Amino acid sequence: xxxxxxxxxxxxxxxxxxxxxxxxxxxxxxxxxxxxxxxxxxxxxxxxxxxxxxxxxxxxxxxxxxxxxxxxxxxxxxxxxxxxxxxxxxxxxxxxxxxxxxxxxxxxxxxxxxxxxxxxxxxxxxxxxxxxxxxxxxxxxxxxxxxxxxxxxxxxxxxxxxxxxxxxxxxxxxxxxxxxxxxxxxxxxxxxxxxxxxxxxxxxxxxxxxxxxxxxxxxxxxxxxxxxxxxxxxxxxxxxxxxxxxxxxxxxxxxxxxxxxxxxxxxxxxxxxxxxxxxxxx
Amino acid sequence: xxxxxxxxxxxxxxxxxxxxxxxxxxxxxxxxxxxxxxxxxxxxxxxxxxxxxxxxxxxxxxxxxxxxxxxxxxxxxxxxxxxxxxxxxxxxxxxxxxxxxxxxxxxxxxxxxxxxxxxxxxxxxxxxxxxxxxxxxxxxxxxxxxxxxxxxxxxxxxxxxxxxxxxxxxxxxxxxxxxxxxxxxxxxxxxxxxxxxxxxxxxxxxxxxxxxxxxxxxxxxxxxxxxxxxxxxxxxxxxxxxxxxxxxxxxxxxxxxxxxxxxxxxxxxxxxxxxxxxxxxxxxxxxxxxxxxxxxxxxxxxxxxxxxxxxxxxxxxx
Numbered sequence: 001x002x003x004x005x006x007x008x009x010x011x012x013x014x015x016x017x018x019x020x021x022x023x024x025x026x027x028x029x030x031x032x033x034x035x036x037x038x039x040x041x042x043x044x045x046x047x048x049x050x051x052x053x054x055x056x057x058x059x060x061x062x063x064x065x066x067x068x069x070x071x072x073x074x075x076x077x078x079x080x081x082x083x084x085x086x087x088x089x090x091x092x093x094x095x096x097x098x099x100x101x102x103x104x105x106x107x108x109x110x111x112x113x114x115x116x117x118x119x120x121x122x123x124x125x126x127x128x129x130x131x132x133x134x135x136x137x138x139x140x141x142x143x144x145x146x147x148x149x150x151x152x153x154x155x156x157x158x159x160x161x162x163x164x165x166x167x168x169x170x171x172x173x174x175x176x177x178x179x180x181x182x183x184x185x186x187x188x189x190x191x192x193x194x195x196x197x198x199x200x201x202x203x204x205x206x207x208x209x210x211x212x213x214x215x216x217x218x219x220x221x222x223x224x225x226x227x228x229x230x231x232x233x234x235x236x237x238x239x240x241x242x243x244x245x246x247x248x249x250x251x252x253x254x255x256x257x258x259x260x261x262x263x264x265x266x267x268x269x270x271x272x273x274x275x276x277x278x279x280x281x282x
Numbered sequence: 283x284x285x286x287x288x289x290x291x292x293x294x295x296x297x298x299x300x301x302x303x304x305x306x307x308x309x310x311x312x313x314x315x316x317x318x319x320x321x322x323x324x325x326x327x328x329x330x331x332x333x334x335x336x337x338x339x340x341x342x343x344x345x346x347x348x349x350x351x352x353x354x355x356x357x358x359x360x361x362x363x364x365x366x367x368x369x370x371x372x373x374x375x376x377x378x379x380x381x382x383x384x385x386x387x388x389x390x391x392x393x394x395x396x397x398x399x400x401x402x403x404x405x406x407x408x409x410x411x412x413x414x415x416x417x418x419x420x421x422x423x424x425x426x427x428x429x430x431x432x433x434x435x436x437x438x439x440x441x442x443x444x445x446x447x448x449x450x451x452x453x454x455x456x457x458x459x460x461x462x463x464x465x466x467x468x469x470x471x472x473x474x475x476x477x478x479x480x481x482x483x484x485x486x487x488x489x490x491x492x493x494x495x496x497x498x499x500x501x502x503x504x505x506x507x508x509x510x511x512x513x514x515x516x517x518x519x520x521x522x523x524x525x526x527x528x529x530x531x532x533x534x535x536x537x538x539x540x541x542x543x544x545x546x547x548x549x550x551x552x553x554x555x556x557x558x559x560x561x562x563x564x565x566x567x568x569x570x571x572x573x574x575x576x577x578x579x580x581x582x583x584x585x586x587x588x589x590x591x592x593x594x595x596x597x598x599x600x
Binding site: 074076077078079080082083085086087088135136137139140143165166167169170171172173174175176177178179181182183184185186188189204205207208209210211212213226227228229232233236237239241242245246251254255256 | 445446447448449451452453454455456457458460461462464465466468469484485488489491492504505506507512515516517518525526529530531532537540542589592593595596597598599600
């Protein structure tokens with residue numbers, strides 16, 4: 001595919017910056033070269049093979065919520081480096097870096113919205129921000145959204161993606177699992193629905209809390225979903241992993257996921273599920 | 283079995299060996315070495331105090347993993363009476379890495395649950411190194427509901443490197459099993475006391491750790507990820523585990539400061555493995571006192587306080 005390679009103008013750096021970058025994207029599954037506008041229009045799903053590219057939180061919200069219906073809450077909430085974590089890079093450096101790169105404050109956006117006319121509490125995680133790991137901000141924003149939804153008698157919809165708990169916040173991160181799951185317990189006791197959508201990838205601490213607790217669990221095709229990473233499993237067990245292990249389809253077959261649905265049909269599917277679980281709120 | 287000696291314990295062990303030598307030398311001979319023996323004993327005590335007063339995070343992790351450290355069933359034998367093991371999740375199998383059952387602690391009848399490690403290969407095969415499968419968490423929840431039904435408090439002893447990362451565990455949804463426990467423990471209508479007795483390995487520990495009182499033995503650790511795992515990711519090599527252990531703030535004193543645990547339970551000098559009976563006594567006193575303080579609390583108040591406690595956890599900026 002040399003044709004699509006960026007030409008190599010040595011020594012004229014100013015000119016390389018003017019080259020039209022990122023106009024096309026190659027599908028890693030089928031090799032189709034897709035114009036970025038066409039890809040965005042199709043919600044970043046390959047029109048040829050249905051490969052699902054990572055979708056940012058803002059685009060996701062635009063694709064799910066009725067126009068103008070989403071009202072973000074806790075938009076300014078940011079992480080605190082309570083542990084004063086120093087690894088190879090400090091936590092504060094990491095945060096700053098990702099905030100600049102993504103334009104996001106942290107890995108989740110939350111707020112009330114409407115989906116196909118149904119008022120809901122909507123949370124969308126964004127894998128671009130530190131692999132959507134869950135620290136205090138993610139836990140707190142999700143918990144507040146659940147509590148708000150319980151109070152306002154709305155269903156909760158969480159679109160999940162995550163590399164797990166955020167180690168930079170140590171045990172503060174782990175406890176977000178208990179906090180969010182606890183809020184869902186009260187939401188369930190109040191008889192309100194909770195639907196979650198698993199996207200590529202959803203793993204570890206997030207999977208072992210709210211991502212596994214939906215009344216209905218929906219997943220995007222071919223998403224990697226699991227508790228432990230495949231490399232860890234292989235190293236621990238010295239076992240070959242079955243074909244398709246930890247994919248959405250594998251977990252649908254093994255009884256965890258209710259429905260695997262393409263992103264292009266996700267909004268309609270959620271609308272239909274809400275018609276059944278929350279008919280009175282429409 | 284020969285006691286495993288940790289690097290930093292070596293000076294103490296050497297002195298102890300010398301003391302034994304002197305003692306055996308004296309035996310059957312008519313020489314008085316009492317002053318030497320006393321001097322040596324004093325030196326040992328001083329060395330112990332010096333070594334154990336300044337333990338690093340990593341050294342405590344090593345103590346928490348010591349092979350002679352009392353395990354769950356040791357405490358069940360030492361601090362509880364009349365244990366009746368109850369097995370099975372009624373769905374798939376029994377998980378021997380998380381034994382559980384009815385037991386009595388200082389006259390209080392309860393359900394006791396904990397992860398169990400093994401001391402040799404055979405035991406570890408049976409106990410899966412203290413790493414539960416989904417069945418362990420589901421059995422735990424079944425018995426917690428039994429406790430709720432019959433008005434018994436629940437006591438959980440946490441000691442696991444983590445939930446098991448295996449093919450079967452994934453196929454039977456270990457993440458879901460843990461998640462459901464987190465949700466259901468939050469609203470379980472009976473007092474719950476949890477104590478980390480050794481390793482508090484991430485979600486695998488928290489899966490039986492949502493409690494009204496969360497206690498921790500002095501040398502136990504409780505962490506979002508193992509120090510080795512964290513080192514492998516952030517330092518690109520497991521050999522940096524000591525740095526990772528320090529960075530993660532996984533010791534009892536740090537966690538108490540962060541208000542993530544409620545109480546530190548002291549161990550005998552040098553760690554629980556140096557005097558299991560004394561460690562068990564300490565655990566028994568702490569667990570009993572927690573249970574006594576909770577039994578008087580009306581259940582609605584108990585649940586509100588449990589929710590509020592975990593609700594507060596986390597630090598954010600707005």
